[in-house]
Each structure stands twice: as C-alpha cells, then as structure tokens.
Amino acid sequence: MTSPVEDVEVVAARRPQPRRGVSLRDAGPPIALVVIFLVFSALSSDFRTIGNVQNIMDTAAVLAVVTCGITFVLMMGSIDLSAPGIMGASAIAVALLVANNRNDNDLGLIGILVAVLLAAALGCLSGLALVLLKVPSFMTTLGVSAVGLGVATLMFAGVQPNISDAMLKGWAVERFLGFAYLTWIAVGCVLLGYLVQRYSRLGRYAFAIGGAEEVLALSGVKVAPYKVAVFTLAGAFYGLAGVMVTSQLSAGLVQAGKGYDFAAITAAVVGGTLLTGGRGGILHSAVGVLLITALTNGLVQVGVSPYWQGGVQGLIVVAAVAAAVVPQRRRNQVTK
C-alpha cells in the first residue's frame, strides 16, 4: 500500500454511466439461477420435486453461512483462506463442550456460543496480523487456518468426540416448514449479514474500504479497527458453520471445513462479488451459493458420471462468471 500522503489517486469511471437502476451485473446471477433451475427441471423429473428443492436448500446451508462471512472480507478487497482451520477448531470445540463421549461437559447453547467466540477470536487474529504486521490477508489467513487446524488437532487428541446433545443433533434432522433447522439458521445468517451490510457502519465501511481505502483515511476514518472487526465477524460465521457441520455429522472432525474456503470464494464470485472489492454483497453471494449447489445437485440428477462432475462444474462456473461480467467487458480491459 502506498502511503495516503503521496498518492491520492481515485479516478473513477471517466465516462458518465447510467444512473441507479439494476445493472446487468446485478441481474445476471439471479437469471442464471433461474435458467439452471429451468434447464434441470426440463431434463430431470427428479430435479423438479419439492423434496429435491428442500434437499438443495439443506445442502446449501453450511456453505451459505461460510459465504456470509467471506463476503464481507471480499467486499473489502481482502481475501480469507482461514475457513477450514477456524471451522475445524470450532467443530472440535463444540463437540467437546456439549454432551459427548469424551468428557462430562454438557453446556448446550453456551458450548455453542463458546465455540463461535473461539472462532471469532481466530478471525480477529487474522485481522490483527493484517493491520499490525501489514502482512497481506492471503498469507495471514492461510496461517490462521493452519493455527486453527493445529488447535483442532490438539483438542482432538486422537479420539473422535461423538456428540449426544439432543438439541445440536436435532438441528440437522428436525424440520420446520419442510426445511431443516440448519437451513433456517443459514437464512437467518443471510438476513443478519444483509442488515449489517446495508445498515451498519461496519458494513458500509467494509464496502468503502474495497472502493477507495485512501479516501477513508483522508476523511479522518481509521480503517484498521473496521478491518479487524470484519475478520472477526467472518470468523464468527465460520465458527457457526463448524458447529453446523458437527451437528450434521454428530461428531467433531478436524476436517470439518475442508474445501469450504474455495467453495465459498467461488460462490461469492459467481454471485457477483468482485475479488477486487467494493462490489456485490450478501444477497449476491446467497444467489451464488444456490447457483453452485443447484448445479451440483442437477448434474447428479441428470446422471452425469461422477467422474465428469468436477470438470463440468468447473466449466459451468467459469462460463457463469464470464456471462456475469459481459456488460463490463470492453477493449483493452485489464484482467489479473
């Protein structure tokens, strides 16, 4: 980062653009979601059942919560790879704090809260390393992920904790209006995330940091606390996601969050949140999560060989992102 004193270069678009209104970039992912639903519904009678829609929503729940967290980080223009480690730590922690086969703890909700707080603390660590040591978020969060996995492995100590807490187990199996409790938790997280993004100073500043960080400094805003807060918030979301995985598996696993970092980044980007920051948001990301999940589900339903699925999914994701940025593409555009 250049110092704010030397270079105050905030040159926005040179040409006037259409004002307000929904841009194609914002409309693209929802349209793609509808198209995917229509295409798979036409191809497969199994896909277009209510049961399968419930199935898609339930499958999307954990990814949705992780993506909520990561979206705030991406909006700032930072990146976060700490989800696997933080989720692992909170998954093991919660398994050891609620009723389980390893110890006599039976803390219930308090145990869940403690696990989420532990995760938030790990997220906070990422943020502090970023603002105090000026280490890029790519490296700090990679490191924190390793720390989280280390903490999880220590607590795991070679014996898998199976949970017997009725409430936590119930989250994954009990249903309200046809959807699992976990799905409702995810919906709640998306709503909460949207409120934070739209109405809180934290959310708006995260957005502004992605847009033009130097300007905030020139306006007398200290950005460091907001950055730390965003990483802390993201950590809390990952922690809750780790708890959700434990509920699904009825056991605490170090690998609870494996692969969720890139899955969440993909979902956010497919939904229209830019990696360069300052664009997109929680609702965009939620659409992205549904898009990816529906795609995976649809490929299974229409009988694409599992050997092909990974590759086909990858191609479709790239195509979806390309379609989403079409209106922005112009000659001599720089892409990195």
Add this chain to the structure above:
Amino acid sequence: MIDAELEPTVTPLSAEVPALEVRGLVKHYPGVKALDGVDLVVRQNEVLGLAGENGAGKSTLLKALVGLVRPDAGEIWVRGKKVRLKSVVDAADHGIGMVFQEQSLVPNLTAAENIVLGSEGPGVRRGMYRWKTMRNLAQQQLDKIGSDIDPLARTDTLTFAERQMVEIAKVLRIEQRTQFAPVIILDEPTSVLESKEIETLFTQVRRLREFASVVFVSHRLDEVLDVCDRVTVLRGGESVGEVAAAGAVPGDLHRMMIGSTGSDDHYHGNASQRSGEPLRPMLEVRGLSGKTFRDVDLDVHAGEIVGIVGVHGSGREDVCRALFGAEPTTAGEVSLDGTVLELSGTRAACAAGIGYVPAERKIEGMVGPMSVADNMTLTKQKSRCNGPLIAPKKQATLVDGWIERLSIRTPHRGTAIQRLSGGNQQKVVLARWLVAGDIRLLLLDHPTRGLDIGARSEVYRLMRELANSGVATVLLADSLEEAIGMSDRILVMSDGRATKEVACPAGGKPTPLDLVKEMV
C-alpha cells in the same frame, strides 16, 4: 478531538484577524528544500490565489495546511491562534478543508455517504446507519452550494463536475466542527473541467466567499486572476510576491513565477509554411461512427497539427481512441497514407505507425514502477531486441540517445518513471512512439494535463519538431488557448458530430470566443 485551545469564543472575530496565516514555513525532503520560509495570509471572506510552477512548493504547502505534512519549522496561525496540525481531522477541527486535485471520493458509495464520511454525526447511531438522516444531512450540504445532485446516487454514476460539487459539499461539513467560517482549499479544481463547468465552479467559489475564505490553486493564470481577490506567488519554496488580482494580467504572474519575462512565443509558432500541400492527406477519416460519435470526417496532412475541441460529452475523446483502435466503431473508413486501416485494435494501429498519448498518464500512459528505459521501449520492442532477446546495450544506447535529445531530466535510464516529474514522464511517453522512427500519426489526448508552464512549453516544442519532421498530429488540447496556439486547423465537435472546421494559421488565429460559439 477539538484542542483545548480552541474553546468556543463568544466575541465575534475582529475583521482584521486573518482567517489563516503561515509564517516562515520550512519543509525539507532528502536532497530537496520543498518549502524554504513561506509566508502566506488568507483574510476573512477572500479568495486567495496561489500560483507557482511545479516544484515551487505549492502542493507541500497545501498538504501542510491540512495536516498531511508536518513542517520542520515555521508557524501556522488560524484566526489569531497558533496551531499544530497533525492530521486531516485536526485541520478540519480548525476549520480547514481541502478539495483534492485527484478527487477523493469513494466511488461505490452514495453521494450522501461521501459527503458525511468520517463525520456522520446523527447519521449513525450505535453503529447503525439512519439513511433518512444521512440523506437530509447531505441534502443540507448540497443546498448550501445550490446543487441538485441526488444524494442517493452512486458516486461513480456522477460526472466529473458533479463529483467535484459533491467534494465541495463534503468539505463544507467542517463548518459543523467549528463555529467560525471555514477555510476551503481548492487544488487545481479546473484542470479536468470543460469551460461551462468551470463557470459553474466559479459561481460556487464566489458564493463560498460570502461565508468562507478560499485558497484557489490553478495552473491557468487567467482563471486565477478571474476568480481571486489576491494572488500569492511561490517560487523555489519561497513566497516571492503578492498581486492584487484587479488590473493584473497573466504576464505579471508568469514573470514572478519564473523569475524573468515569460516567453511570448509560448506555443513556438506554427509550423514553417509548407511548400504546397501534398496531394493526399496522411490521415483520411470518412463517416466514422461509434457509440458516442457519428459521421465524423477528418483530414490531417503530414506535418499538420489538427486540434479537436468540444465540450464534455462531445465525443472527441472517443474519436481519438477509435482512431487508435481502442474504441469499437460501427461504420466509416479510415486510411493512413492511402492505405485503408482495419481499426481492429491497438496492435494493428501501432504497427501502422500510429501513436497515442492517453489523457490519464499515470494509469494508461506508463507503468509507474518500471524504468524509464523499459517504458520508452515498451511498445516498439524490436527497437531494443536482437532477435527474440533484449539486447541491453542496444537498449541503453537507444534510450540514452532519446533522453539527451528530448532533454529528459532523469538520474538514470534505470530510474523508475514514477519518480520523474510530470513533464519528464510525458516526454518518455512521447518518446515511446519515436524510438522506432516509424511514427506517422500521433494522437495526443490532453498531452499537457497537469504539467506546469515550463514543462508544457517543452512538450509544445517537441510537438512542433515532430510536425516539422512530417508527423501528422491530432490534438485534444487541455484548453482552448492551447488548441488555438498549437493547431493549424481546428475541428469543432458537438454531440458526437463534427460541426465545423476552423482554419487556424499563424497570424490568423481565431479567438476562444469564436470557438465557444461553435461548440455549444
């Protein structure tokens, strides 16, 4: 955050006390004395002009006034009290605010958020936004300057001029912090505005004077004299004089700025009379149409400089970029030296001997951290290569030759271009098209933007030399005066169409007013 010394005073300030006073300000940078004892007085309710060439210390002084630079010695007095400004917030608490040259707004926030950014006050309660209050706060600010911008419009959807109004509205928020009239600093506010927008800005500045003091900085001396009450001139980090604007002419200021009589022949005269026009023009454009322009015809002969003028939105920038293949076209034919061009992209344009100097030098014109040598040979790679490999010796000889020929002031060819002054950067950017010796058409998009008078003059001379050597030039000038001074012919564009062509020979130049009549 308000200092204890700035307690609310009930007694009104005596009219004689200056709003802002600077005494003997000194600031050293390694190897450079940026400020060497500057004195400055800004009276209440006056517009003070600040003039000086690049390197005279203007920007350092302004940064010191808003707390971005801590001076080594000297004093800053605000309304009769000595202050120490440690940050922008500190300066705002003392009622000093600045509209930065490179706009400082967050593009993806609404205008309202930008206006109250950092001082949301009642707009945020317990960390949560209250959008209605925010909107009202912003509306109050916009009303002060009589602007009808929608406070909830996203900032990047506004035009440059509108964004500047948002910045002024934002700076005026500092009134909320102090009960005194604020001091507003405008740093080069007109450099990217078109003439109509400049008039609007000047109206605003005169309105500001009713309740504030203004420091106005501009390279355009006629503007400074037009809008200011008094002008202080800086040279070499010192204040060298003060002029009452009434009755003064730009030449007076210019003399003080450069320490001697300014050259009358600023634009180095038109190209020497060519003996008979060649049969075919070098560049022939027929019926060129694109997204923002239609049916543009244009001829440029070898050795000729043709200026294109027009207000914001006239489409002239896009025509220029289209000729370089950087903007898609829908119809029309362009031929260079009798050969029809494809306009398929910038690569083809380069190969055809077309060069383009973009307006946004720092973003599109150069690779900042790369060396002068690498920037100069960026496009014409063959000029520094033997076969597929770079030949360092060949490059060094070539680059050193051009550094000397264009008298580019750089410590070394290996110096990062971003460390050079604007004028020298621009010369390197120009040299990029010259190193291969195959240039036939030069497209110059605001080639002197942000340069001081001395650097401008050198760029003008270079343009003349190139024209004399047979290069055809299309110029989008920074000002009408520049267009008139440099061009042999001027094409007027309005609403995407070429509406008029004005001959502009030496000795028979039109006045700016003649052109303005055609532009609107």
